[in-house]
Amino acid sequence: xxxxxxxxxxxxxxxxxxxxxxxxxxxxxxxxxxxxxxxxxxxxxxxxxxxxxxxxxxxxxxxxxxxxxxxxxxxxxxxxxxxxxxxxxxxxxxxxxxxxxxxxxxxxxxxxx
Amino acid sequence: xxxxxxxxxxxxxxxxxxxxxxxxxxxxxxxxxxxxxxxxxxxxxxxxxxxxxxxxxxxxxxxxxxxxxxxxxxxxxxxxxxxxxxxxxxxxxxxxxxxxxxxxxxxxxxxxxxxxxxxxxxxxxxxxxxxxxxxxxxxxxxxxxxxxxxxxxxxxxxxxxxxxxx
Numbered sequence: 001x002x003x004x005x006x007x008x009x010x011x012x013x014x015x016x017x018x019x020x021x022x023x024x025x026x027x028x029x030x031x032x033x034x035x036x037x038x039x040x041x042x043x044x045x046x047x048x049x050x051x052x053x054x055x056x057x058x059x060x061x062x063x064x065x066x067x068x069x070x071x072x073x074x075x076x077x078x079x080x081x082x083x084x085x086x087x088x089x090x091x092x093x094x095x096x097x098x099x100x101x102x103x104x105x106x107x108x109x110x111x112x113x
Numbered sequence: 114x115x116x117x118x119x120x121x122x123x124x125x126x127x128x129x130x131x132x133x134x135x136x137x138x139x140x141x142x143x144x145x146x147x148x149x150x151x152x153x154x155x156x157x158x159x160x161x162x163x164x165x166x167x168x169x170x171x172x173x174x175x176x177x178x179x180x181x182x183x184x185x186x187x188x189x190x191x192x193x194x195x196x197x198x199x200x201x202x203x204x205x206x207x208x209x210x211x212x213x214x215x216x217x218x219x220x221x222x223x224x225x226x227x228x229x230x231x232x233x234x235x236x237x238x239x240x241x242x243x244x245x246x247x248x249x250x251x252x253x254x255x256x257x258x259x260x261x262x263x264x265x266x267x268x269x270x271x272x273x274x275x276x277x278x279x
Contacts, residue, residue, distance in 0.1 A: 027145065028142050028145065028146055029145065029146045029149045029150075032146075046172075047143065047146055047172045047180065048172060048173060048174075048179055048180045048183060049183070051138075051139050051142045051143065051146075051180060051184070052139070052180060052183040052184040052186075052187045052188075053187060054142070055136065055138055055139060055184050055187065055188060056184075056187035056188055058138070059188050070145075071117075071119065071122070072119045072122045072123070073122050073126075073141070073144050073145055073148055074141050074145065075145045076138070076141060076142055076145070
């Protein structure tokens, strides 16, 4: 089962920022694979969503970039900026609070592990 | 594992550009992404072009330029100054009425000793015509949004037809 578009909307930036916080520096393809791996294929980031978002994060100065040349092509690594680290904490907290609200709103009982 | 030649890398980059990706950052990110997929999934003696055309299709719904459009939307999203109603009307009041109020205060301050509250009719007249009446009109619009609010369109249509990717 993969999640619907509506559920993923608005969480993509938080997902990317958190992954960068946990993994120091990553490039686009690596991010898509990490998300697939961590969610057991339930969330599959499309290139059409990922790269525009990374571009926007860079424009907002939340990430810094590093270029590595692999033969004729270049690989762009993304790393959280100081501002990005602060923003990540805010975004994760906001999403966490939102999920708690949804749990109580929809009367969902969290699974016991 | 397939090993891409420089010519094949050039071919992919040119095709990405031809398909409407103009942002260099996106071009190189897509190029690297596609190259990795090809290198990891195409067999050593596989058909490069056939494989490339099959995977590029998975990157879009209608055409690849959707990614460019999405990039523009996201990049410009935070660049617009968005005002709420109160801020908007405050700005309107400030622009239209602020100069008259400031002028009146200045005039009173400069001429206080000689005129006290005997403010000439030109000052009152201008203030009433250019400051008081517009203030009242804006106030009515501000207080009755359901009737006169020009900021709320009667019918909202998404004319762009653009759908975000996710």
